[in-house]
Amino acid sequence: xxxxxxxxxxxxxxxxxxxxxxxHSTISGNExxxxxxxxxxxxxxxxxxxxxxxxxxxMASLIITEDRKSSTLILPHATLRDTAVYYCIVRVESYGxxxxxxxGTRLSVxx
Amino acid sequence: GAxxxxxxxxxICKSGTSVKIECRSLDFQATTMFWYRQxxxxxxxxxxxxxEGSKATYEQGVEKDKFLINHASLxxxxxxxxxxxxxxxxxxxxxxxxxxSGxxxxxxxGTRLLVx
Numbered sequence: 458x459x460x461x462x463x464x465x466x467x468x469x470x471x472x473x474x475x476x477x478x479x480x481h482s483t484i485s486g487n488e489x490x491x492x493x494x495x496x497x498x499x500x501x502x503x504x505x506x507x508x509x510x511x512x513x514x515x516m517a518s519l520i521i522t523e524d525r526k527s528s529t530l531i532l533p534h535a536t537l538r539d540t541a542v543y544y545c546i547v548r549v550e551s552y553g554x555x556x557x558x559x560x561g562t563r564l565s566v567x568x
Numbered sequence: 569g570a571x572x573x574x575x576x577x578x579x580i581c582k583s584g585t586s587v588k589i590e591c592r593s594l595d596f597q598a599t600t601m602f603w604y605r606q607x608x609x610x611x612x613x614x615x616x617x618x619x620e621g622s623k624a625t626y627e628q629g630v631e632k633d634k635f636l637i638n639h640a641s642l643x644x645x646x647x648x649x650x651x652x653x654x655x656x657x658x659x660x661x662x663x664x665x666x667x668x669s670g671x672x673x674x675x676x677x678g679t680r681l682l683v684x
Contacts, residue, residue: 493675495612498659498678498680499677499678500572500574500661500663500675500676500677500678501612501661501663501675502675503672503673503674503675506672544611555602555614555617555663555673556602556663556673557614558604558611558612558613559611560611561611
């Protein structure tokens with residue numbers, strides 16, 4: 458699976474959009490981009506995933522660049538409860554394979 | 569989304585005892601479940617892949633005789649930490665993938681183990 462690079466930490470003001478970047482310059486054509494988050498002392502929570510098209514759900518939007526070498530997770534109106542570590546993971550679609558977690562980005566939403 | 573539960577949510581035990589942690593997929597079937605361990609301020613590290621009806625596959629450095637995994641059904645996997653020691657104190661998290669709906673993997677809430 459391709460490696461990802463994320464900033465170690467970010468701050469965001471409550472109510473503003475949080476834009477979390479992820480670089481995955483070695484991504485291959487059959488690898489998806491997944492985003493999970495982990496709130497303190499809880500298990501990771503699935504947020505969104507995509508292959509090459511931008512995706513949106515009730516939690517967030519995922520913007521993938523045309524060359525697929527980077528992506529951005531957007532939380533449109535961050536709240537204090539969005540404070541968490543956000544993980545960007547790229548992986549092939551293989552049912553038996555696990556997710557490999559990097560250090561992620563620690564997002565702090567400030568009042 | 570799909571729900572994965574773990575029991576217990578936290579456990580304190582004496583050194584030398586064994587602790588069993590259950591992982592259940594509540595509304596879907598999972599042929600494969602995964603067990604992770606997370607130490608404070610670190611990311612999740614895969615310990616083993618649990619396969620229903622067969623032996624688990626352990627990651628390098630994880631002792632299979634110490635961390636016993638049983639995947640007896642399509643909705644239940646158990647991790648038993650045998651002869652626990654203080655260095656086994658950690659946050660244990662399982663995950664499962666819905667084999668019918670697609671690619672997303674769902675994680676349990678985690679079990680915090682403290683060995684005294």
